[in-house]
Amino acid sequence: MTPTITPRRTRTLVLLFLAVFGALLAGAGPASAHAALTGSDPSQGVVVDKAPTEVALTFSEKVATSSDSLRVLDPKGKRVDTGKPTETSGTTYAVPLHSGLPDGTYTVSWQVVSADSHPVAGAFTFSIGAPSTTTVSVSDETVGGGIVGWLYGFGRYMSYAGFILMVGGGAFVLACWQRGAGVRPVQRLVVSGWLTITASTLLLLLLRGSYTSSGKVGAIFDLNLLGQVLQTKTGAALISRLLLLAAAALFIAVLFGAYEKREDEEKRDLTFGLAIGGSVVAAGLAASWAMAEHASTGLQPGIAMPVDVLHLLAVATWLGGLCALLVALYRSQTPLEVSAVRRFSQVAFGSVVAVVATGVYQSWRQLGSWAAFTDTGYGQLLLVKIGLVAVLVGIAFISRRWTGQLAGTAVTDTDTNTDADTAEEGVLGEKEPAAARAGAPSAKATATAGKGAKGADSGSGGAKAAAGSKRAAQLARQKAAVATARQKRQRDADPRRFGLRRSVLAEAGVAVVLLAVTTVLTQTEPGRTEEDAKAANAASSSSSSASDSSSGALTLTMSFDTGGTDGKGVASVDFDPARVGGNEMHVYVTRPNGRAFDIPEVKVAFTLEAKKIGPLPVVPDHVATGHWAASGVQIPMAGDWKVAVTVRTSDIDQVTVSKNAQIG
Known part of the structure; x- marks a missing residue:
């Protein structure tokens, strides 16, 4: 006997899905x-x-900025930037600063939205001048995390899932099983997909402002943030998706009406x-993702x-067609023709070819490179996705074999129905017309009811007739319920159909995990972008190191007064190239009038x-009048x-x- 999807099994599958999805989101962390x-x-x-007049930041691609995207804070945490960030050239954005900034350590904080x-x-x-203490935390800020980030990731997953159920279910009915338009479980599947993608799109629209700014739950219903979102590329894509979903609702109403x-x-x-x-609406919905995410930026958009x-x-x-097939196999009272399964097998094969090629x-x-598969987070996730697709294709191959065996058998759905009717008659011990099997009163019951009507003058006779009619x-x-159950058992007893149901169920389980991995993948930095950024940072570091090496690096000048006779002077320390590792150090001591000063x-x-490192003592050698030097001075970090x-x-x-200096 073929197992059915019981409520307990359904709960187990749901919990498994939530565990996998939660683990993926937790592993992904913030966006x-x-x-x-x-x-x-x-x-x-x-x-x-000298205090700069502006601070400029260069990114690996164009970004979207707002009035608070670039902030410059003084040592006390007060903003010293003026005006909005402006694009100066290409991917460089600058914000002007107040003039006459005092010496000290300044913090630059930035938060932008990338092109995808x-x-x-x-x-x-x-x-400026020399480092100082600061009250501003300089740890990298994280965005896209917390409760809002988790909800946004969940909304993205549900929007993909709803799109797949709605589009795939509708395509399955039109292309493979037109009788399925009247099957309630299939109708509920497609309508559930529409409701899911609509609700998740509205959720994403509300979360978007908080997700790209403060990340606070209280900002979800901020109408000002919502207004700003509507002016962005992502906001336009979400609104377009909602409008297309209205057209999709009309499509569903006609399909099932x-x-x-x-x-x-x-x-x-x-x-x-x-x-x-339906193809036009589905393509438009798919474009609402393509126009606002990875495909819209970078190479060959x-x-x-x-x-x-x-x-x-x-x-x-x-x-989506796979889910519709699963529902038809497990929940539908209407027999699923082998021809419908064969047509879906052909459609699925073409879809797999398109999925692999694209x-x-x-x-x-x-x-961009083979090394990015293992050297970047995107590449590693992509390897997991490829592995899941390979497993899914393998199970699909098994499903195609079951489908071929079903098509080759001589027992058709019509034959099965006839056999079920015959079996029903044998079990019940009487031969009834089709109307009786459909739930209508039998001829015998009608005759009984007629006799009861003739004896209506007698109260007891009328009551007996009514009871007999109700009993019939x-x-x-x-009889109809028993016949339906027997027909379903006999149909499902076919080992080929049983094997197909199990393999389709396995496909659906792998597809749930695959969709979760894909959702996280869309929120991960592409490997090409990550490697380009690493190369740019390496080049920038090399350029900075070369510049430091050629410019003499660090010079500190300190006045001193020992308090005794002829105890005043100036000590200057030259440290070259002022980075981690070996450095050259020269100390020059002069009198207040600038002349060289020899001291003991x-x-x-x-x-x-x-x-808590140090003090690391260095005793320089006396080189000349007022000049001391030491080589190979090691700075550990x-x-x-x-x-x-x-x-x-x-x-x-x-x-x-003493004085403080940033070294390295």
């Missing part, structure tokens, strides 16, 4: 950066002598019209967007208080180092002066 910061002016950690609709953020510091009531001959013209209209639309349509036709192009476009109707309904002893010590210089002008007169 990964799709636009990467590749450079800045001033650069991160630099100490400049995902929010990114970060922060870094630079110093007027179309279902037509005779087979009358359905031909309407089938053609519904197929054309003019080709990538149509390919993305085709990819989504093929996935929906395959997986997927290969998308993979090449998003990765009840018996007819029981000079010592230098380096301390990184934040990491980058940070804000305290450089302390101890000078002794006599046997008893000594003082230590």
